[in-house]
Amino acid sequence: MADAALADRPRARPAQAPLLSVRDLNAWYGESHALHGVTFDVHEGEVVTLLGRNGAGKTTTLKAIMGILAKRTGSVTFEDRETIGLPARAIARAGIAYCPEERGIFSSLSVEENLMLPPQVKSGGMSVERIFELFPNLRERLSSQGTKLSGGEQQMLAIGRILRTGAKTLLLDEPTEGLAPVIIQQIGRTIERLKAEGFTIILVEQNFRFAATVADRHYVVEQGKVVDQILNDELDANIEKLHAYLGV
Numbered sequence: 001m002a003d004a005a006l007a008d009r010p011r012a013r014p015a016q017a018p019l020l021s022v023r024d025l026n027a028w029y030g031e032s033h034a035l036h037g038v039t040f041d042v043h044e045g046e047v048v049t050l051l052g053r054n055g056a057g058k059t060t061t062l063k064a065i066m067g068i069l070a071k072r073t074g075s076v077t078f079e080d081r082e083t084i085g086l087p088a089r090a091i092a093r094a095g096i097a098y099c100p101e102e103r104g105i106f107s108s109l110s111v112e113e114n115l116m117l118p119p120q121v122k123s124g125g126m127s128v129e130r131i132f133e134l135f136p137n138l139r140e141r142l143s144s145q146g147t148k149l150s151g152g153e154q155q156m157l158a159i160g161r162i163l164r165t166g167a168k169t170l171l172l173d174e175p176t177e178g179l180a181p182v183i184i185q186q187i188g189r190t191i192e193r194l195k196a197e198g199f200t201i202i203l204v205e206q207n208f209r210f211a212a213t214v215a216d217r218h219y220v221v222e223q224g225k226v227v228d229q230i231l232n233d234e235l236d237a238n239i240e241k242l243h244a245y246l247g248v
């Protein structure tokens with residue numbers, strides 16, 4: 001195929017191998033079967049969202065990729081390496097970081113202590129100075145206790161903290177949930193900057209209007225499976241279908 005034709009291909013079908021490839025992923029909470037064969041790909045440098053109703057399996061998909069669910073089957077390859085049998089710490093060292101919906105800020109620790117908590121898993125982690133450039137509020141709150149932070153500041157700290165680790169693939173679970181529009185915009189700008197720097201991001205979002213401002217593609221999750229894919233450029237044309245999926 002000619003180079004020009006390759007360049008014209010949509011992002012959804014680039015020629016190079018995916019960075020992350022999820023195939024027939026099943027996962028359980030104890031006896032409860034939560035994922036029923038999730039399959040999707042993410043290419044390096046993409047921002048991809050998982051959209052879907054409450055309980056569809058979006059968070060579980062992130063946890064299963066990260067290896068923090070005890071029982072999972074199927075295949076998750078990252079940089080062509082199978083990770084399904086690996087413990088979470090090995091997956092983190094491979095360069096994937098997870099920012100949970102509940103943010104996981106230690107209330108008894110200061111902003112600085114929270115920031116320094118996760119170990120660096122790869123070289124090239126972001127310096128604290130750079131993190132403060134992205135989130136100036138954190139610099140001002142450096143010695144504040146975790147409990148004293150607003151929801152927005154907690155979210156910035158949770159994202160800043162994983163940027164220090166050196167991971168270049170980020171799993172962000174509903175980073176905008178419950179936040180004021182001005183903070184949501186700041187998180188949106190941060191995601192854009194990270195994308196421009198080559199980070200790969202999987203974003204779980206309920207707020208598809210926000211998702212549309214940052215993502216290349218959207219996967220729709222329903223009953224523990226990916227049931228559809230919508231390119232961001234084609235979102236407007238598919239808006240009724242998306243409303244039906246999301247029940248809005």
Ligand SMILES: Nc1ncnc2c1ncn2[C@@H]1O[C@H](COP(=O)(O)OP(=O)(O)OP(=O)(O)O)[C@@H](O)[C@H]1O
Nearest residue numbers: 029032034052053054055056057058059060061221
């Ligand atoms: N800790 C748990 N123990 C048992 N079942 C769980 C647990 N967490 C989630 N589930 C179940 O797994 C399924 C998928 O939940 P999940 O949290 O992944 O959905 P979601 O799409 O992220 O939705 P939400 O936005 O509500 O978090 C649901 O049926 C849910 O009830």
